[in-house]
Every structure is written in structure tokens, then in C-alpha cells.
Amino acid sequence: MKVNPKIGIDQLVFGMKQKDVTALYGNPDKQYEDEEGNVIYLYNAQKMRLTFYEDEAFRLGYIICSHPELELFSEKIIGRPWEAIATMLTSKNIKSLEKENFDTVDNYFNESNWMIFQVEFDEIIRLELGAVFNEKADEFDWKFKG
Numbered sequence: 001m002k003v004n005p006k007i008g009i010d011q012l013v014f015g016m017k018q019k020d021v022t023a024l025y026g027n028p029d030k031q032y033e034d035e036e037g038n039v040i041y042l043y044n045a046q047k048m049r050l051t052f053y054e055d056e057a058f059r060l061g062y063i064i065c066s067h068p069e070l071e072l073f074s075e076k077i078i079g080r081p082w083e084a085i086a087t088m089l090t091s092k093n094i095k096s097l098e099k100e101n102f103d104t105v106d107n108y109f110n111e112s113n114w115m116i117f118q119v120e121f122d123e124i125i126r127l128e129l130g131a132v133f134n135e136k137a138d139e140f141d142w143k144f145k146g
Helices: 018-025 082-091
Strands: 030-033 039-043 048-053 059-065 098-102 105-110 115-120 123-130
Touching: 018 039, 082 105, 082 115, 082 123
Parallel strands: none
Antiparallel strands: 030 039, 039 048, 048 059, 059 123, 098 105, 105 115, 115 123
8 A cells, every 4th residue: 555645545545535435445344423524434454544524525635544554655664663764754855754742652743745653662553644735825735636
């Protein structure tokens, strides 16, 4: 499963509607609405949680994934030591990482690609990837044109 920064993961592209996603992956294993009215799809086999934003006509805007085959720049990242991935990110000119700590988990956030690497016990356990904003910075830069 390939991570495409600013675009999506695997065949998922930011801006897809629910029908586009179900055409690729079928019905989700679980579906619910969060407290903001967004629709959340859970796919067990892909170990993904997808968020369709209510205030953006239910477009896919956020993906959380913990699949062991998840790859960024052709390197698997889940279960890898944070320092190895941090070095790889630096080599790809992704240097701006803000660190936040939540109990046992450290989050490393890169705003320009809207990526959050969640690290526990010095290993990456999850990647969060969000749609990015356009140059005006007031609206999403939807990549899906369907």
C-alpha cells in the first residue's frame, strides 16, 4: 500500500466520495458519524479509517492507516524505528516535523504534506494523512476530479 503525500494512500485519492471508495473496496466493515457529522469508514483488511468531511460535501479528506505493508518512498514504515524513518524523511527533504507527546505515543507532524507519524515504543504504529490546502490556504486542494 503506497502512501502518496498530498494525494492519498493506495487507490484512494483525496476528494473521492463514498461511492467512489465503495467501488474500490466494497462496503466498509464499520461506518459511523463522528461528533462533527463527518462519516467514518473502517476497513479491517486494509487497517484504514477514512473520514468524509460533512462540510465538504462528504469528500474523503483524512486517512489513518496501520497496515504493515504501508510504504512511503518505497520503504515500509509500520513497525520501523522512528529514527530510521526520520532519516529517510530528511533525505527526501521533509525536515519540518513538530513533535507532540500523548501519554506513551509521540506524534511527528509535517504540515506541508499533512502527515502525522504516530510512534510508540520507538516504532511507527500508525500514519495519518490529510488533504492539503491550496495556495489560498482557505480551501482544500482536492486531487480527485471524478
